[in-house]
Amino acid sequence: MSKTSRTSISMPTTAKKDSIIEIRAIAQHDMESGFRYTESGKLIPRDIIRTFTCTYNNVEVFKADFYSGIGANPLIIFTTVAVESGTLEFTWIGDDGYEAINQARITVS
Amino acid sequence: MNKETQQRRHWLKQIRGLGLLALGLCASPLSVFAKKTDADEAIQKITGGAVAKEGKVILTIPPLVENGNLVVLKVSVDSPMTANDYVKSIHVVAEGNPLPNIFTVYLTPRSGTANITTRVRLADSQTVWAIAQMNNGSFWKGSAETLVTLSACTELV
Amino acid sequence: MKRLIPPYLLGSIFFVLATHQFIGDVNSAPPLKQSSYELMSAENKAMQDDPSLNPAMFWVGDGETLWQKKLGPKNKSCSTCHGDAKKSMRGVAAQFPKVVKGKLQTIEGQINQCRESAQSVPALPYESRDLLALTAYIAMQSKGLPITVSEDSTNTSYLKKGRQIFNERMGQLNLSCAQCHEDRAGLKLGGSLIPQGHPNAYPIYRLEWQTLGSLQRRLRNCMSGVRAQQFEYGSAEMAQLELFLMWRAQGLPLESPGVRP
Numbered sequence: 001m002s003k004t005s006r007t008s009i010s011m012p013t014t015a016k017k018d019s020i021i022e023i024r025a026i027a028q029h030d031m032e033s034g035f036r037y038t039e040s041g042k043l044i045p046r047d048i049i050r051t052f053t054c055t056y057n058n059v060e061v062f063k064a065d066f067y068s069g070i071g072a073n074p075l076i077i078f079t080t081v082a083v084e085s086g087t088l089e090f091t092w093i094g095d096d097g098y099e100a101i102n103q104a105r106i107t108v109s
Numbered sequence: 110m111n112k113e114t115q116q117r118r119h120w121l122k123q124i125r126g127l128g129l130l131a132l133g134l135c136a137s138p139l140s141v142f143a144k145k146t147d148a149d150e151a152i153q154k155i156t157g158g159a160v161a162k163e164g165k166v167i168l169t170i171p172p173l174v175e176n177g178n179l180v181v182l183k184v185s186v187d188s189p190m191t192a193n194d195y196v197k198s199i200h201v202v203a204e205g206n207p208l209p210n211i212f213t214v215y216l217t218p219r220s221g222t223a224n225i226t227t228r229v230r231l232a233d234s235q236t237v238w239a240i241a242q243m244n245n246g247s248f249w250k251g252s253a254e255t256l257v258t259l260s261a262c263t264e265l266v
Numbered sequence: 267m268k269r270l271i272p273p274y275l276l277g278s279i280f281f282v283l284a285t286h287q288f289i290g291d292v293n294s295a296p297p298l299k300q301s302s303y304e305l306m307s308a309e310n311k312a313m314q315d316d317p318s319l320n321p322a323m324f325w326v327g328d329g330e331t332l333w334q335k336k337l338g339p340k341n342k343s344c345s346t347c348h349g350d351a352k353k354s355m356r357g358v359a360a361q362f363p364k365v366v367k368g369k370l371q372t373i374e375g376q377i378n379q380c381r382e383s384a385q386s387v388p389a390l391p392y393e394s395r396d397l398l399a400l401t402a403y404i405a406m407q408s409k410g411l412p413i414t415v416s417e418d419s420t421n422t423s424y425l426k427k428g429r430q431i432f433n434e435r436m437g438q439l440n441l442s443c444a445q446c447h448e449d450r451a452g453l454k455l456g457g458s459l460i461p462q463g464h465p466n467a468y469p470i471y472r473l474e475w476q477t478l479g480s481l482q483r484r485l486r487n488c489m490s491g492v493r494a495q496q497f498e499y500g501s502a503e504m505a506q507l508e509l510f511l512m513w514r515a516q517g518l519p520l521e522s523p524g525v526r527p
Contacts, residue, residue: 006327010318020221028324030476033230035207061219069203069211069230071179072476073321077226081219171307175458175527176473181309258457 005029007102009090014107015082025052026075027092027100033068049074049094057086082108148202148238151209155200155240156248166251168201168239170231177231177257182211186223186241186249190216196223198242205235231257299518300451302461302526310473314525322402322471322523325395325478329403332396338387344400347384355407357414360520363509365420370505373401374480378500392499398478402469405522412519413466415512428510431503437494458527463488464515465508467524474527481508 010024027049034046046068054062061080080088085108092100152161169183186196195218201211211229223241231237234256241249303311313319333344333351348354363372371379377400378389390397417425432443446455447463454460468481475483482504486496497503 006324008318008323024318026318026321028321056219059219061217063215064227065213067210067212068208069206071228071230073324075226075228075319076214078214079221079224081221083219171309173307175307175310178473178476179313181313 003096003098004100005098007090007092007100009088009102009104011088011104011106013105014109017082017084017108019082020079021082021106022077022079023054023088024075024077025054025090025102026073027052028073029092029094029098031066031068031070031072031074035068047095047098049092049098051091051093052076053091054078054080055089055091056080057084058089082106084108145204148204148209151202152200152238152240152250155202155242159248161240161248161250163250165249166199166239166241168237168251168253170237170253170255172255174231174255174257176259177233179228180231180255180257181226182229182237183224183226184239184241184251185225186239188223188243190218190220190222192218193244195220195244196241197244199223199225200240200242201229202238202240203229203231203235204237205231205233207232211237231255233257299464299515300462301464301466301518301521303467303521303524305459305461306525306527310525310527313471314467314521320471320523320525322469322478322525325399325402325469326406326523328395328399329401332400333403337381338385340384340386342385344380347380351403351407355404357408357411359405359408359522360411360413361415363505363512364415365424370421370424370502370509372482372500372505372508373404374482375500375505377401377404393479393483398469398480401480402478402523405469405520408520409522410519412517413512413515415509416516417513421509424506424509425513427503428506428508428513431507432510432514437489437492439492439494441492443488463511464518465511466515466518467521467526469522470524470526472526478523481511 005028007025007027012021015021029049030047031049032044032047034044034048036044038044048068048070049066052064052066052074053060062078064076064078066074085106088104088106090102090104092098165187167185167187169185170180174180182201184199184201186199188194188196190196196216198213198215200213202209203211212227214225216223236252236254238250238252243249303314306314313321317323330351336343336346344351359373362376363370365371366376366379369375369379374392374397377397381387382389390400435442435445443463446460450460451462452460465481468484469478470484471478472484482497482499485504485507486499489496497507
């Protein structure tokens with residue numbers, strides 16, 4: 001049974017062909033580092049998002065590996081070239097079967 | 110009265126000297142290297158032993174951080190990002206965190222720029238490194254130093 | 267050793283100190299109200315201002331969904347009675363805490379009162395995801411609006427109690443709220459600037475907590491900071507203190523949901 005959470009994408013809906021667009025992707029996730037302890041001294045196991053990928057009409061254009069040092073509710077801002085109209089798909093994969101997917105459409109003229 | 114005071118002052122000076130010596134030992138580079146070697150090892154793994162040249166990579170963190178739990182970090186690598194000349198990956202490594210690796214991004218000529226922004230955890234005041242690998246296999250590096258403070262009224266769980 | 271401070275000099279020193287103390291007294295008009303937003307770094311300010319960067323927006327989204335959720339034996343949602351929150355809840359958070367049906371209620375208290383009486387479902391625990399989400403969603407409808415909590419015939423006695431709590435020394439460190447947030451606001455404690463302590467951005471995404479939390483959670487942090495017995499969530503003392511703090515922050519625009527270090 002996979003767990004998931006809310007994600008949010010901010011990027012333009014239209015762009016000129018071959019212009020560079022900025023994409024902001026954020027996921028709601030505690031990113032439990034695995035370095036914290038409970039009140040009674042027990043180590044809280046790591047539970048983080050480990051990878052984030054962005055595909056553009058099914059072609060991977062960006063990938064990120066996250067480690068425990070990424071802050072809670074992880075945000076990543078990156079750029080991509082608006083080559084054509086289509087769909088960008090964003091996937092977050094993490095510990096304990098975590099998976100979240102979001103999409104955004106862009107019209108390129 | 111005078112002799113006693115003199116003796117007391119002499120003892121106090123001795124203790125002060127010992128105190129300063131102890132302090133000096135605490136602050137000696139030896140204790141700091143413990144963390145720095147972890148970061149160095151992580152960087153060596155990234156470059157496969159190759160030397161990363163200083164330059165092209167600009168790492169921006171606020172010089173004074175109010176809370177180390179969420180610090181805005183920007184990396185920008187100077188590159189035309191064309192098919193022949195682009196940044197393949199950027200690795201960010203922290204000298205003062207329990208785990209040195211913070212994140213890695215993989216870019217392509219379709220990325221347009223090698224500008225990345227994210228938010229990281231910084232456990233302590235420290236130096237953070239960004240290592241960029243170019244498509245021609247070369248490595249470049251940049252760093253930033255920051256002071257991390259804590260809120261005055263933290264939570265008692 | 268024969269130097270004695272003349273009585274008149276002693277008297278005038280005491281007079282200056284006494285009047286200085288009076289100027290800092292919380293019952294007179296405070297010098298200039300300042301949101302702790304002004305004390306934040308540019309990055310943290312941007313995190314609060316930009317919805318695409320503010321993690322609190324996730325809770326607002328959850329709150330929006332919960333607002334529509336039909337619950338209980340009568341199958342009622344918040345929207346059944348209150349319709350579109352953007353219209354019905356506009357300005358509401360800026361008026362709380364207030365006396366509703368004879369009881370001093372905070373927003374969280376009012377949400378739970380609605381749940382128990384109108385929806386016939388159990389109250390939500392404080393700091394639970396759902397209560398924070400509803401509070402964030404409702405508070406956001408007053409974003410930018412000035413706090414309008416003022417003294418009136420219904421809340422006078424509660425306001426007095428709240429003011430007493432604010433000025434009373436507490437805890438092992440034996441400090442009152444006023445001693446830091448009134449007398450020493452703008453000075454430093456450790457590496458941090460002491461804010462005036464206005465509750466104009468709640469609920470907040472606090473970087474220290476790495477999550478969204480309520481004003482009462484923050485007040486409990488303050489109390490544990492001076493090693494005092496913390497007020498219980500949802501207690502009468504909490505509501506009275508909240509009332510006083512909002513009265514003290516009158517006129518400041520609501521920034522909810524805010525970001526704080």
